[in-house]
Amino acid sequence: MEHEKLRKLALEYHSKDRPGKIEVRPTKPLKTQNDLSLAYTPGVAEVCEVIADDPKKAYDYTAKSNLVAVISNGTAVLGLGNIGALASKPVMEGKGNLFKNFADVDVFDIEINETDPDKLVEIIAALEPTFGAINLEDIKAPECFFIEEKLKERMHIPVFHDDQHGTAVISGAALLNALEISGKDISKCKLVVNGAGAAGIACTKFFITLGIKKENVIMLDSRGVIYKGRKEGMNPYKEQFAAETDARTLEEAIKGADIFLGVSKADILTEEMVKSMNDYPIIFAMANPDPEITYDKAKRANPNIIMGTGRSDYPNQINNVLAFPFLFRGALDTHATQINDEMMMAAAKALAQLAKEDVPESVLKAYGVENLKFGPEYILPKPFDPRALFYVAPAVAEAAIRSGVAQVDASQFDLEQYKEQLKERLDKTKAVTRYIYNKAKSDPKRVVFTETTDANILRAVQDSVDEGIVKPIFIGARSFTKDDVAKRIKELGLKDSILEKIEFIDPLYYDKTEKYAEMLYEARKRKGLTRREASYIMEHRPNYFAAMMVKNGDADSMIIGETYNYPAGVRPVLSVLDREPESVVAGLYIMIIKNKIYVFGDTTININPTSEELAVIAKEAACFYEDLTDDKAVVAMLSFSNFGSNQQEEAVKVRKAVDIIKQKYPEITVDGEVQANVAVDKDLLERFYGFSDLAGKNVNVLIFPNLDAANIAYKLLYKMGDAYPIGPILVGLKQSAHVLEMGSTSSMIEDMVAIASFDAQRKGCE
Secondary structure, eight states: OOHHHHHHHHHHHHHSSSSSSOOOOOSSOOOSHHHHHHHSTTHHHHHHHHHHHOGGGHHHHSGGGGEEEEEEOSSSBTTTBSOOHHHHHHHHHHHHHHHHHHHOOEEEEEEOOOOOHHHHHHHHHTTTTTOSEEEEOSOOTTHHHHHHHHHHHHOSSOEEEHHHHHHHHHHHHHHHHHHHHHTOOGGGOOEEEEOOSHHHHHHHHHHHHHTOOGGGEEEEETTEEOBTTOOTTOOHHHHTTOBOOSOOSHHHHTTTOSEEEEOSOTTOSOHHHHHTSOSSOEEEEOOSSSOSSOHHHHHHHOTTOEEEESOTTSSSBOOGGGTHHHHHHHHHHTTOSOOOHHHHHHHHHHHHHHTTSOOOHHHHHHTTOSOOOSBTTBSSOOTTOTHHHHHHHHHHHHHHHHHTOOOSOGGGOOHHHHHHHHHHHHOTTHHHHHHHHHHHHTSOEEEEESOTTOHHHHHHHHHHHHHTOEEEEEEOOTTOOHHHHHHHHHHHTOOGGGGGGOEEEOGGGOTTHHHHHHHHHHHHGGGTOOHHHHHHHHHHOHHHHHHHHHHTTSSSEEEEOTTSOHHHHHHHHHHHSOBOTTOOOEEEEEEEETTEEEEEEOSSSOSSOOHHHHHHHHHHHHHHHHHHHSSOOEEEEEOSSSTTSOOOHHHHHHHHHHHHHHHHOTTSEEEEEEOHHHHTOHHHHHHHOTTSTTTTSOOOEEEOSSHHHHHHHHHHHHHHSOOEEEEEEEESBSSOOEEOOTTOOHHHHHHHHHHHHHHHHHTTOO
C-alpha cells in the first residue's frame, strides 16, 4: 500500500467516531439507587475495609486481577525511534487492543514523559496497587535492562519488557521447530546475532536457555562483531556476549553458521552470506518493516533455508502477539508475582506444539489458504489462531504454580477446568455450546455423512471425534474409496489417525443394499418408482442410502447438505424416514443470545402453516427445548398483534393455534398471539398483559406465524444482532436426521454433529 494512502486510512481509522482505540466500560449495573449505594457510598466502604485487612482480597473485589499497565516513554518505538511519550500513545493503545481481543486482558496505557531511568523506576513502582502486572514497551536499550531489573526487585507483580522477552519467546518457539525439521543438534549449532539491543540480547539469552552454547554465539552491533577486548560502544549487557573470535564483520562471522538472528536493519544480509552458512540454515530476519534479507533472496541463495520474519506476507511470521497476551493471561489468573524463565519456556514449547496441530478452518479462511501443515514454511501458529490462548495460558499458569511464583492455591487449581474457562472467556457462547457437547459426549451416536471429501465436513468430523461426540460413518458410491478420503485428509493437513475412527461403507458391496432397495420400492411404488430405479438409487445416491440406514437402525442419525441447496438435501430425508404420528416435520434453530438458549421455529420447512400445524410445531419445539436444557419451556406464539388487538386472518390463525395447544397439550406453558418485542420483554409483558400465561416468565421458545418471518428473524439476529445460531434441526421425524444449510462452516457442522448425537439420544420424546 502506497504511503499516502496508508497515512490517510490510518488517520481516518484513529479519528472516526470517538478518537483513539480504547474506552472504559463498567462491568456492574448502575441503574438504580440500590446499585449506586453498592457501587459507591456507603457499600463500597465495606469492600475497602476487607482489602485493608487482607490486601490479597483486591484480586477478588477489584479489577486488579485482570488489569495490566502498558507503559512507555516513547524512546524506542518500533520503526520510529525516539518520538517521545505522547507520540507513542497510539502504539500503546494498540497494544491494549491486542491484550483485550486476544486474551480478554484489560489495559490502561500509561505514557510517561521521563527519560531518567531512576525516576522512571520510582514512578512505575508506585503504580503497583492499581495493576496486576506491568508491560514495559518501547523503552530504549540499555536503560530498559536497568529499569526492568530494578522494578523486578521492588515490585511483587509481574514486570515484563515485551520487546525483550515477548520476542524471545516467539523466536524460541520458532527455533525449537526449525531445529526439529532441519535435524540439527542445538548444542552444536553456531548462532550469529545481528543487533545487540533489547530484543537481540533477550533472544540470545533465551536461546542459551533452550540449549545453545554461549561459546557458539557471535553477536554484532552497528560497529561490528562484539569481541573480547573491544572498547567502543560497549556496555555491561553487550560485554557478556563478547566472543573469542577473529571475525570482525557479519560476512566473516556468518561463515559456517547454522542460525542467523536479525534484529537490526533491512538488507544487511546478502545472498552470498546465506550461501556461506551451513546447509539447512535457520534465518530469523526480524527487522521491521523490512527484514535483513527478503524471503525470495534467501530462498534463491539456499532453497533449504527455514526462514521467519516479522512480515505477514512471508511464511513464518514472528509476531509478539502470539506470546504476550497469553503470558499475562496465565500470570494474572494465578496471581503470579513474576513472569519467570519457566513460564516463558512453557509458552515457547506450547506454541511450538500448537504449530504441529491441525489448523482450524477459521484460521485458513483468515489467511486465504486451504491448508497449513507443520514444515519449513509453517513453524509457528498464525497470529489469528484462537487456540493460542488455550495452549499457552494454561502452560504458563501451570509453570507459575510449579515454579512457586503463583499465589493461588495449587490444590484448588483445576487445569482442565481452567482451559474451559478460557474458551468461554473470549467466546461467550462456549459456555452454552459446551453444555450441548457434554450432552452428546455422554452417549456418542453413529452419524452418517455422505459428502465425504468435503473440506468442512472432514474438519468437523475430525474435531467431533477429538471431542468424543460422534462415531462417524462415511457413505460413498461409484468410484468412492477409503483412499479418496485418505488423500483428501492429507491434502488438508488433517490427522491420518482419523481414518481409524471412521466406518466406511460402499453401497455397491453392502449386504443390506438389496433390502434397502426393496423397502424404498414398497414405499414409493405407487408414486411411480420401479424396482430397477429403487436399486439404482440405493447404489448411486448416498443421501437416500444414508436415510435408509437410519430408518433401519443401522445408524443413529445423518448429516447432509453442506454442498446442496436445502430443498435438494431435505428431499431424501422426507422421502425415506418415518414421521411421528400426528406430527409435522419442521426446522428449528437454537439461537444463543446473551448466553441464553432460545429455540426458533419453523425456520426452514413449512411456508404458511395452519393453526393446527403451528400447534404441533410449538409442541415439538417445546419438547426439544426441555430435553436439551432440562428446563421448562415457555412458548410465545408470535404475531403482529397482541392478544386479540387485531382481527386479521394471520393474527386469528395464531390465536387459534394457542387454543389448540392449551386443549391438546395442557402441560405446555404457552400464550399468544403476541408481538415479538412484548414476548421477550418481561417487564413490558407484566405491565400491560399481566393476565397472560407468559407474565412473570422468561420466554425461551418463539414460534413464528410463517416461514418468511422465522427465516428472516433468525438470519438478521445472526448477522446483525450478535446471536449465535445452531441448526437447522429437523423435528417431527421418528428417526434423527439433519440437513445443513449449504456452505456451513466446519464449526457450524461440528455443532450440528453434537446436536445429531443428542437428538438420536432423545428420540421417543412425547
